[in-house]
Amino acid sequence: MTPSTPSPNASVLPEGWGMVIGLEVHCELATATKLFCCCPNHFGDQPNANTCPTCLGLPGSLPMLNEQAVELAMRLGRALNCDVKRSVFSRKNYFYPDQPKDYQVTQYDLPTNLGGHLDLPSGPRIGITRAHIEEDTGKLNHVGGGGRIHDAEHSLVDYNRSGVPLVEIVSEADMRSSEQAKEYANELRAILLATGVSDAKMEEGSMRVDANVSVHHLGEPWGTRCEIKNLNSVRSLGRAIDHEALRQIDLLTNGETVRQETRHWDEASGRTGTLRVKEDADDYRYFPEPDLVPLEPSAADIARIDAALPVLPGARRAALAEAAGVPATAGGVVMAVERGLDHLARAAIGGGADAGRVLTHVEHNLAVDGAETLSPERFGDLVKMETGGELTATQAKTVLAEMVATGGAPAEIAQARGFEALDSSALEGIIDGLIAAHGEEWEQFRSGDDKARGKLSGFFMGKVMQASSGQADGKAATALLRRKAGL
Amino acid sequence: MASLSREEVVHVATLARLELTDEQIDTFTPQLAAILANAADVEALDLDDVPATSHPYPLTNVWRPDVVRHAGVRDAVLAAAPAAQDGMFRVPSVLGDAP
Numbered sequence A: 001m002t003p004s005t006p007s008p009n010a011s012v013l014p015e016g017w018g019m020v021i022g023l024e025v026h027c028e029l030a031t032a033t034k035l036f037c038c039c040p041n042h043f044g045d046q047p048n049a050n051t052c053p054t055c056l057g058l059p060g061s062l063p064m065l066n067e068q069a070v071e072l073a074m075r076l077g078r079a080l081n082c083d084v085k086r087s088v089f090s091r092k093n094y095f096y097p098d099q100p101k102d103y104q105v106t107q108y109d110l111p112t113n114l115g116g117h118l119d120l121p122s123g124p125r126i127g128i129t130r131a132h133i134e135e136d137t138g139k140l141n142h143v144g145g146g147g148r149i150h151d152a153e154h155s156l157v158d159y160n161r162s163g164v165p166l167v168e169i170v171s172e173a174d175m176r177s178s179e180q181a182k183e184y185a186n187e188l189r190a191i192l193l194a195t196g197v198s199d200a201k202m203e204e205g206s207m208r209v210d211a212n213v214s215v216h217h218l219g220e221p222w223g224t225r226c227e228i229k230n231l232n233s234v235r236s237l238g239r240a241i242d243h244e245a246l247r248q249i250d251l252l253t254n255g256e257t258v259r260q261e262t263r264h265w266d267e268a269s270g271r272t273g274t275l276r277v278k279e280d281a282d283d284y285r286y287f288p289e290p291d292l293v294p295l296e297p298s299a300a301d302i303a304r305i306d307a308a309l310p311v312l313p314g315a316r317r318a319a320l321a322e323a324a325g326v327p328a329t330a331g332g333v334v335m336a337v338e339r340g341l342d343h344l345a346r347a348a349i350g351g352g353a354d355a356g357r358v359l360t361h362v363e364h365n366l367a368v369d370g371a372e373t374l375s376p377e378r379f380g381d382l383v384k385m386e387t388g389g390e391l392t393a394t395q396a397k398t399v400l401a402e403m404v405a406t407g408g409a410p411a412e413i414a415q416a417r418g419f420e421a422l423d424s425s426a427l428e429g430i431i432d433g434l435i436a437a438h439g440e441e442w443e444q445f446r447s448g449d450d451k452a453r454g455k456l457s458g459f460f461m462g463k464v465m466q467a468s469s470g471q472a473d474g475k476a477a478t479a480l481l482r483r484k485a486g487l
Numbered sequence B: 001m002a003s004l005s006r007e008e009v010v011h012v013a014t015l016a017r018l019e020l021t022d023e024q025i026d027t028f029t030p031q032l033a034a035i036l037a038n039a040a041d042v043e044a045l046d047l048d049d050v051p052a053t054s055h056p057y058p059l060t061n062v063w064r065p066d067v068v069r070h071a072g073v074r075d076a077v078l079a080a081a082p083a084a085q086d087g088m089f090r091v092p093s094v095l096g097d098a099p
């Protein structure tokens, strides 16, 4: 076998195969009201509490477009580098009780946003085909037959979600691994949150991801694609894509063909199953919605939206990475931007605090409410005390937690708690004393197997902490113990 | 364009969830074909210079502010529904997800 550059799928797919993924993401817009009526756009209320003749599709009702929904859709389009275009609403006709009008109002040939891109944190640029506005459907609850979809006796319909404004973001088939698909979903979610376009909660269904997956022999044309639905988390998305790609490869290697269809991901069994063979676009008999007039954003509208866009997560990661002198994919950098702590981290680093320690605290010790209220100066002071040897890592963590809770200054908190890092000679004195007092345990620690050593390490560390009133640095003490044992 | 097959009529009827008898298909096929023939007459015109019109009104950007108003029609609508249960509309069970 000749060595070759591993493909991104090397760990999942058999040699010589590749996968091609495009994602369709529906996200509910963070408006106060629905797309075409004044009912609240609110999750979790009593069934049908948020309904009116328009979103129930009653005769004589007419749609009244929500200005804010259009604003948010255009904002997202610009954040995804799309052209914001003249757009027209269309009716997509189909019969299913989740849609009381028997058609869904969406955009077809003239969507609001066309032709953008999203850059994955790891580098690849993923094309955005379009991002169009449409209305959400109601929710069906299948009752009887144990709640399973295929043997329900009847269904109960809740139209609270009917008419909630959505944007559907369609990517190009530019992703080549489940990892990239997960990265795309995470990055899109970060952009939705940063721009205030959606609360993007996959578990509540305000962000829903469908994946189009096909496979091919590397260097040959792509195969028939299948669409996977019911992906309730980014983790499910990754699992379902890998499973589906392997299923298709299995079919093809056994001389069978892949049928174009929609498949349903079952998280419990970790499999996809056939949902239905897809209807053609013709079958939806799209036509322009006669009750809604076209949207025509002016150049001034677009300039206003661009000017108001916040700095997006990608640019924020780049700025922090540069300040810290680490790659933008570093865990602390990603976490800092995700938690909105990048300004804090940059200010602390800018004030002279050690970048590595700053990012370590952000990644491991600041996943708490209130972290964003920390004063950058005081956070920087804490890191300086730590790198200057005044506090151990363990003590710094404790002080930091109290700083978040009380807003206090690190020096005062450390003093109030009696924290003074044990200098190394004091630590060595304690450890020598323990070795003398516990000769039998020490011998077992030196010569025992890993299991015995682990147990006795715990024993000695407990004694060290006791003897030092908790002021010893755990890492330094462990290292010293091992060194003295000749390990 | 003006010709319309029986199969096409049956397909469209299926999409519209209409159950047609053979006699109805025989009746409707030529009637629908006549309507399509009228559309074909328009298609035959040279309209290259005429912009596509999706709406008869010269209006764009008509919208309302994003302000909640409670309709309060739930109980009345549910009472008028053929069947309701637990504050929801009860419908026959439907296999699968929406198309």
Ligand SMILES: [Zn+2]
Pocket (backbone or CB within 6 Å): A034, A037, A038, A039, A050, A051, A052, A053, A054, A055, A056, A163
């Ligand atoms: Zn409504």
